Amino acid sequence: MGGRDTELVLLDENGIRCDGRKVDEPRRIMIKAGGLKNADGSAYIEFGDNKILVGVFGPRDVHPKHMSNTDTGILRVRYHMEPFSVTERKNPAPSRREIEISKVIKEALEPAVMLDKFPRTAVDVFIEVLQADGGTRCAALSAASVALADAGIPMRDMVAACAAGKAADTIILDVNNEEDQAGQADMPIGYMPSMDKITLLQLDGILTPEEFKKCVETGIKGCKIVYELQKKALTEKYFANGDSK
Amino acid sequence: MTSISVIDDLKKSQILELLEQGKRIDGRTFDEPRKLAIETNAIPKSNGSARVRLGDSEVICGVKIQPDRPFPDMGDKGIFICTAELLPFSHPSVETGPPGPDVIELARVVDRGIRESHMIDLSQLVIEKNKSVVGVFADNVVVDYDGNLFDACAYAATAAILSSKTPKWEMKNEIPTLVDGVEEDVPITTIPVSVTMGKIGNHVIVDPNGDEWDSMDARITITTDSNGNICALQKGGNGGFTYDEVVQCGKTSVTVGAKIREKLKQVMGARK
Numbered sequence: 001m002g003g004r005d006t007e008l009v010l011l012d013e014n015g016i017r018c019d020g021r022k023v024d025e026p027r028r029i030m031i032k033a034g035g036l037k038n039a040d041g042s043a044y045i046e047f048g049d050n051k052i053l054v055g056v057f058g059p060r061d062v063h064p065k066h067m068s069n070t071d072t073g074i075l076r077v078r079y080h081m082e083p084f085s086v087t088e089r090k091n092p093a094p095s096r097r098e099i100e101i102s103k104v105i106k107e108a109l110e111p112a113v114m115l116d117k118f119p120r121t122a123v124d125v126f127i128e129v130l131q132a133d134g135g136t137r138c139a140a141l142s143a144a145s146v147a148l149a150d151a152g153i154p155m156r157d158m159v160a161a162c163a164a165g166k167a168a169d170t171i172i173l174d175v176n177n178e179e180d181q182a183g184q185a186d187m188p189i190g191y192m193p194s195m196d197k198i199t200l201l202q203l204d205g206i207l208t209p210e211e212f213k214k215c216v217e218t219g220i221k222g223c224k225i226v227y228e229l230q231k232k233a234l235t236e237k238y239f240a241n242g243d244s245k
Numbered sequence: 246m247t248s249i250s251v252i253d254d255l256k257k258s259q260i261l262e263l264l265e266q267g268k269r270i271d272g273r274t275f276d277e278p279r280k281l282a283i284e285t286n287a288i289p290k291s292n293g294s295a296r297v298r299l300g301d302s303e304v305i306c307g308v309k310i311q312p313d314r315p316f317p318d319m320g321d322k323g324i325f326i327c328t329a330e331l332l333p334f335s336h337p338s339v340e341t342g343p344p345g346p347d348v349i350e351l352a353r354v355v356d357r358g359i360r361e362s363h364m365i366d367l368s369q370l371v372i373e374k375n376k377s378v379v380g381v382f383a384d385n386v387v388v389d390y391d392g393n394l395f396d397a398c399a400y401a402a403t404a405a406i407l408s409s410k411t412p413k414w415e416m417k418n419e420i421p422t423l424v425d426g427v428e429e430d431v432p433i434t435t436i437p438v439s440v441t442m443g444k445i446g447n448h449v450i451v452d453p454n455g456d457e458w459d460s461m462d463a464r465i466t467i468t469t470d471s472n473g474n475i476c477a478l479q480k481g482g483n484g485g486f487t488y489d490e491v492v493q494c495g496k497t498s499v500t501v502g503a504k505i506r507e508k509l510k511q512v513m514g515a516r517k
Contacts, residue, residue, distance in 0.1 A: 096349050096352075096353060097353075099346050099349045099350075100346070100349055100350050100353050102346065103346040103347075103349075103350055103481075104350075104479075104480075104481070106483075107463075107480075107481055107482055107483050110483035110484075111483060111484055111485045187478070192485065195485070196487055196488070197484075197485030197486065197487060198480070198485055198486045198487065198488065198491055199480075199484075199485040200480060201465065201478060201479075201480035201486070201491065202478060202479050202480065203475065203476075203477055203478035203479075204357055204360075204361045204476075204477050205361060205476065205477075206361070206362070206363075206470065206474050206475070206476045207474060207475050207476075208473075208474050208475075209473070209474070209475065209495055209496065209499060212475045212492075212495050213492050213495070216488060216491055216492070217488070220488065
């Protein structure tokens with residue numbers, strides 16, 4: 001998605017981005033734990049203009065049976081975008097992009113979930129993107145962690161996710177849709193702060209080795225901001241009146 | 246099933262035990278890729294092709310170049326698409342039918358590495374703006390499997406593109422028409438090289454072979470360009486990396502990648 005010429009000013013002379021943010025400022029983030037009645041755990045996230053709903057079931061019986069593992073539980077993740085979530089209607093069938101994102105989110109969550117405690121069972125995570133605006137995989141991963149915690153599934157840590165990137169030759173935090181299209185690099189990061197482990201990492205776009213290092217650092221800072229909001233979401237649901245703190 | 250998993254577990258513990266002693270199961274050092282053999286023009290009927298062996302993993306890539314409609318928002322750019330597929334005889338576990346998530350990820354990561362490096366100057370592949378452009382399709386088929394298909398496919402596709410010649414088309418009566426007898430080199434701006442590293446325990450090794458691949462906790466594929474910049478990255482597997490490990494992997498991908506790029510440059514040098 002290299003630097004195509006557009007009217008858009010990605011970074012003005014005062015260091016302000018196209019949506020009014022500073023270089024190290026994430027978009028507005030709102031996370032809510034729970035919300036769905038039938039799911040064992042759920043979460044809703046608004047990350048800028050992204051709106052994503054996540055429901056979790058499990059640990060429960062595995063169907064089809066041959067997928068079950070006698071040594072450990074399995075995690076299954078489906079990331080799906082609604083046809084109305086993007087400007088041009090999206091075909092509702094899962095695309096190759098969605099299959100890949102499902103896989104990387106699954107692999108980002110696996111180090112956090114103590115699946116070995118539930119052999120022969122499955123934990124299913126269903127991610128539905130209601131509205132997309134760049135950085136859905138990070139928002140989805142952050143919400144999925146909260147939904148898993150809401151389902152009471154034992155976890156080593158929550159995975160917080162945020163993208164960093166490069167636009168107008170500057171390393172920026174939380175790449176939005178315009179910056180993804182017209183910018184120079186996009187690097188989604190998923191990170192477990194208490195474990196100091198990066199569990200999701202992708203990059204497209206060109207970075208020098210120094211920029212690469214700075215980009216990972218910037219992304220981790222963003223993850224730590226998201227992490228606090230994830231904890232806040234769970235605190236608000238379970239310790240609402242400040243009683244059982 | 247049971248007997249296979251016992252052998253697997255034994256092999257895994259042996260691989261880890263050796264790594265603790267600083268050794269690998271096939272005697273390589275931690276940052277040493279397997280022997281890479283590249284044969285170009287393996288499929289003369291294609292516009293460019295390569296047969297690549299990375300250790301015992303073998304991939305054939307064929308490039309087809311033909312006129313196509315541009316993407317709606319990219320009327321001033323040619324098209325590049327790279328795919329990957331595992332042939333049924335490449336491993337006993339491969340099944341025919343639509344590709345699973347692993348194969349889809351493989352194809353997308355290989356495509357992304359080449360695409361994001363801007364290896365092919367797509368702006369030179371326009372027949373008529375917004376109407377007709379040249380499409381470069383690099384299709385990889387895996388013939389034999391012994392781990393690390395990410396790099397094997399990436400090298401095969403890169404070598405095949407480097408050896409490709411593109412025909413020339415002109416618009417005549419709104420139809421792209423072949424100009425006879427004209428063949429040009431595909432416009433190349435850089436040579437991307439992907440380096441895949443696996444993490445087993447706390448050890449990070451370059452170019453895992455089949456047994457190492459089955460024992461990995463996590464992997465990372467980093468593509469660098471001719472300037473030594475990083476242009477694409479993908480982490481995979483159900484483990485994680487620390488910040489320091491990621492930075493180290495970035496450095497390794499530049500140094501190991503530079504050596505492999507020399508081999509790919511020979512392909513480019515050989516074209517007439």
